[in-house]
Amino acid sequence: MQPFDWIVRHCIRPISALDCQQFKSVVNHCMRSLQKSTEWESVIGLEIHAQILSDSKLFSGSGTKFAAPVNSQVSLFDCAIPGTLPVLNRRCVEAGVLTALALKCKINNVSKFDRKHYFYADLPTGYQITQQREPLAINGKVDFIVFDKKKSKLPYTKTVQLIQLQLEQDSGKSLHDDQGGKSLIDLNRAGVGLMEIVTAPDFTSGEEAAGFIKELHKILTMIETCDGKMAEGSLRVDANVSINRPGEELGTRTEVKNLNSIRAVARAIEYEIERQKEEMEKGNEIVKETRTFDTVTGETIVMRDKETVLDYRFMPEPNLPPVHVYSSQDLPDSIPSDRVVLIDKLKEQIPELLSEKRKRLQEQYNIPLVLTYNIVNDDEFLQFFEELAETGQAEPRIIAAFVSDFLLYFLKKLEINISDIKREYILDLCQLVEKRLITRETRNILFERMIIEDRKPSDMVQEDNLEIIQDVDELTELCIQVLDENPKFVRKYKNSLTKGKERAFKNLGYKMEELTGGRAIFGAWSGILKTLLEERIKD
Numbered sequence: 442m443q444p445f446d447w448i449v450r451h452c453i454r455p456i457s458a459l460d461c462q463q464f465k466s467v468v469n470h471c472m473r474s475l476q477k478s479t480e481w482e483s484v485i486g487l488e489i490h491a492q493i494l495s496d497s498k499l500f501s502g503s504g505t506k507f508a509a510p511v512n513s514q515v516s517l518f519d520c521a522i523p524g525t526l527p528v529l530n531r532r533c534v535e536a537g538v539l540t541a542l543a544l545k546c547k548i549n550n551v552s553k554f555d556r557k558h559y560f561y562a563d564l565p566t567g568y569q570i571t572q573q574r575e576p577l578a579i580n581g582k583v584d585f586i587v588f589d590k591k592k593s594k595l596p597y598t599k600t601v602q603l604i605q606l607q608l609e610q611d612s613g614k615s616l617h618d619d620q621g622g623k624s625l626i627d628l629n630r631a632g633v634g635l636m637e638i639v640t641a642p643d644f645t646s647g648e649e650a651a652g653f654i655k656e657l658h659k660i661l662t663m664i665e666t667c668d669g670k671m672a673e674g675s676l677r678v679d680a681n682v683s684i685n686r687p688g689e690e691l692g693t694r695t696e697v698k699n700l701n702s703i704r705a706v707a708r709a710i711e712y713e714i715e716r717q718k719e720e721m722e723k724g725n726e727i728v729k730e731t732r733t734f735d736t737v738t739g740e741t742i743v744m745r746d747k748e749t750v751l752d753y754r755f756m757p758e759p760n761l762p763p764v765h766v767y768s769s770q771d772l773p774d775s776i777p778s779d780r781v782v783l784i785d786k787l788k789e790q791i792p793e794l795l796s797e798k799r800k801r802l803q804e805q806y807n808i809p810l811v812l813t814y815n816i817v818n819d820d821e822f823l824q825f826f827e828e829l830a831e832t833g834q835a836e837p838r839i840i841a842a843f844v845s846d847f848l849l850y851f852l853k854k855l856e857i858n859i860s861d862i863k864r865e866y867i868l869d870l871c872q873l874v875e876k877r878l879i880t881r882e883t884r885n886i887l888f889e890r891m892i893i894e895d896r897k898p899s900d901m902v903q904e905d906n907l908e909i910i911q912d913v914d915e916l917t918e919l920c921i922q923v924l925d926e927n928p929k930f931v932r933k934y935k936n937s938l939t940k941g942k943e944r945a946f947k948n949l950g951y952k953m954e955e956l957t958g959g960r961a962i963f964g965a966w967s968g969i970l971k972t973l974l975e976e977r978i979k980d
Contacts, residue, residue, distance in 0.1 A: 481684045481721075483714045484691055485650055486642035489657065490635045491667040492611070492675040493536045499610045499634035500527030500570065500761075507673050511616075511627045519632045521565035526760050531782070533608060533634040536666040537577045538766055539787045540636055541606050543660050543794060546581035548766050548784065554608075554758035563613035563626050570758055571609035571637070577764065578606040584796040585656035586814055589648035596811050601653050602641040608764075609635050630674075636667070642681065642691075647710035651703050654678060658703070659795055659818065671701045678706050682713045684721065692717070693727040697734055697741055709734035713741050798823065806830055806837035815845040821859055822848060829864060835871035843867060847888055855892055866891045870898040882959025883907050910961040913969070919961070920970040923952045924977060935978040946971070 498505060501516040518525040541548050553575040556568040581603030588596045613631035617624050638657070644650045658676060661667040668675050678701075683694035697713055700706045712734075717727050732741040765781045767773070772781060793801075798817040802808055816822050826844045830837040852859060870887055873879045879887065879902060887898045887907070894901075902908055910916060924931055927949060934945035953966060 480687055481714075481718050482687055483645055483682065483684050484642045484694075485644035485646075485683075485710055486681045487640045487644070487650060487653070488679040488681070489638040489640075489654070490611075490677045490679075491540075491638065491657075491661055491669075493533045493608075493634035493636060494666055494668055495530060495532045495536065495634055497530055497532075498632040499530050499533050499608065501632055502528075503632065505633050507670075507675075509629055511625075512629060514629045515631065519565075520628055521567075527570065527758075529761060529764070530634060534577075534764055534766075534782050535787060536634075537606065537608050537636055538782055538784065539664055539790060540638075540661065540666045541578035541581065542784070542788060543664050543791055544578075544581040544583055544603055544606065544638070546578035546603060546606055548578045549575065550765065550767055550771070551575070552577045552607075552764045552766070554761045554764075555755045556758050558754040558756075561612060562624065563615050563628070563631065565613070565628070565631065569610060569612065570761070572607035573755055576605040576607035577766070579604065581606065583653060583656055583660075585652050586799075586810065587649050587652040589646055589652075591648075592646065596814065598810065599643075599649060599652070601643045604639045604641055606639075607637050609637055611635050644710075647707035647714070650678075650680060650710055651707035654703050654706050656795060663792055663794070664790065671703070674701065677701060680706065680710050680713070682710055682717070683727070684714060684717045692721075693729050695727065695729065695741075696731045698731055698744065700734055702736075705734055705736055708736075708739055709741055712739060716741065802841075806841070808838045808841040812838070812841040812845045815849070816841060819849075825859055829867060829871075832864075832868060834868045836875050839871045839874050840867070843871065843888070847885070851889060851892065855889070857892065862892060866897060873898055873902060878902065878908060880909050880959055880962055882954070883909070886959070907958075907960060910957055911965065916961060916966045917969055917973075919953065919956055920966060920973050923949055923956060923970065924973060927952050931974065931977060934974060946974070949974070 492505075493499070495505060497503060498516075498519065501518045503516040503519055504514040506514065516525075518527060538548060552572055554570050555573045557571050557573060558568040560567055582600055583603065584598055584600050586596050587593075587599050611630045611633040613626055613628040615624050616627055640653070644653065654676075658669045658671075661676070662669045670676070677699050680697045680700060681694045682697065683692040685692040695713060695717070697709045700709055713732070720727055728746060730746045731744045733744050734741050762780070765776050766784060767776075767781055768784045772778070772783070795817050799810065799813040802813045802816065803810060816826050822844055825848070826840060829835070829840045829844075848859070848862075851857075870884065870891065873887075874884055883902075887901060890896065890901060891898050910919070930945045930948045930952075934942050934949075937945060949970060950963070950967070953961070953970060957966075
């Protein structure tokens, strides 16, 4: 018998005649079935175009300066003058290999260029030179941190697989004159070197995708292969989004093009997921199409449909030789050394990466993942933390909390540099926290005062009577004082329902914190205040 049939048949009886436990079990089953029927899984893959940090273009000597005068950085090759030939920029290849190494990719010893044919007004040749079939590198992976409160209260780590990294040239830019009814072409970007990084569809939310872009952005800027200026188009993201029921085949995907900020990546993907859910739940089909993201409205908008499969007519680029990348140990004698990019020297240029730093801090100092995130994002912060931790004068976890949670805030607020902070003051303050001689509120006050007043925190605690209040009798007297001075909150607590009582008690708590100057821990006085309050309203 189906669950709903059972309910219909049995619910006509008096409730007392029902087997309550059986009824509860069936209802729970129905609720789980209903919940499962409304579940959706989202599947997201990304394509990232990172402009290579180079003074000249991929196949010509033209400049790559942003916002240069229109058509001032264009060679004869860039504008497709017949008879001109491409000359491969060695710097661009080395940047691609360096990036591939940092992203843990397998670098192909031989990669080749292809022509990808399609017509755009800002693509003078009618084709793009890329590496579709034999790319520079494949099979990479990136570990990163996700801050997604919808899925987890704490940040978590995730690994995304990279399908390939390929070199290709950028197209120009169309400038539309709406009043004059004309479109003009700026070829300054035409031929600029790009690294296209294609991920597997490993993301399940916009926040996961944003977390990956943050990590990738930091890696690229650390190794100086891309400046990462998303607002200038140096780093552009395309997101492929689809949804499906758990256990079912993947749904039809849509592509959201040219996302130019990390927040835009998260917002566009989340909107597109919700839009597809609404369409599917209305009984409509998802159309395979390309969309753009409006940052003002927060919506994705249709650009063009993708129902027709384009025939790009890929063919080998006849004017460019294969790219050879080897280690010095594996280099074949038949290949001239000037025609090869050697991996050995490039490996030496890769610094300790973010994921490696986070893992090292966790293992070496036993600090939680969330604290490592802010520390490793700034080399100066990392050095500051390690200098303090290596002294052994305070618990590394407590030092990490200061560096991660407070340092950047106070540097900006007080307009000082990290070099202006005395290390012995920080260690002294950490010792006070470690010994539980001060509260969190007092710690925050001391952090600022020790910089402004140039005083040792432990001296301020002793001289200004800032020690934590732990004596039960003293706390009881303070609670009585709060109740005596705030009769209106006592009346509200007495005369209100549940939420009103919570608000009244919270207001009394604020008064307690004001009275003690933040020197008493909530857990120490909240029970005393609650007991006294309950006794008072009985009278």
